[in-house]
Amino acid sequence: EYKNPLGVDIDLETGVIPGAKKLVRRLSDLKGYFVDEKAYEELLKENPVVYEVYAIEQEEKDGDLNFATTVLYPGKVGREFFFTKGHYHSKADRAEIYYGIKGRGGMLLQTPEGKAEWIEMGPGTVVYVPPYWAHRTVNTGDEPFIFLAIYPADAGHDYGSIAEKGFSKLVVEENGEVRVVDSPKWKE
């Protein structure tokens, strides 16, 4: 039995995919993720939405594909720019493609050994996430950063080790500039 093909138009202003499943992550869902705990507690009084995901997902089967937009809002916790949780794929060898739609930001990628890479993203940027690399997006601008991700339907999300140790690098604002610096929370 063949599945039906599907065409949908992403709203390029808002990132919304019609008919997609919507997921909302507020600051309270990111407890322990930011380095500056005082700034986190302070901002928690407002508990802003940090990002939303609009996903069209298939059954977790080998060979099929999912796709999702993410709308990552601008903001900071202390000096750290708002980011997505970040994850490895549960099937760690599953790769992924990102495509920048609106706003500015970037992706932090990291191997299990802690080797990190930072790739800047804007509208039109394509990022290839190779197998085994954890990935987190960061909004370094002052408008929503919107992008599309396309990933194997059986990839899954493994949040565990990132939730615990974070990435080896942080993306912060320093004297009005975007800096990628070593994370004090990172330990081998």
Ligand code: 6PG
């Ligand atoms: C995926 C993609 C992407 C990601 C979102 C939210 O594998 O599904 O990498 O859709 O899930 O940008 O980021 P987190 O899953 O890290 O919260």
Ligand code: NI
């Ligand atoms: Ni992913």
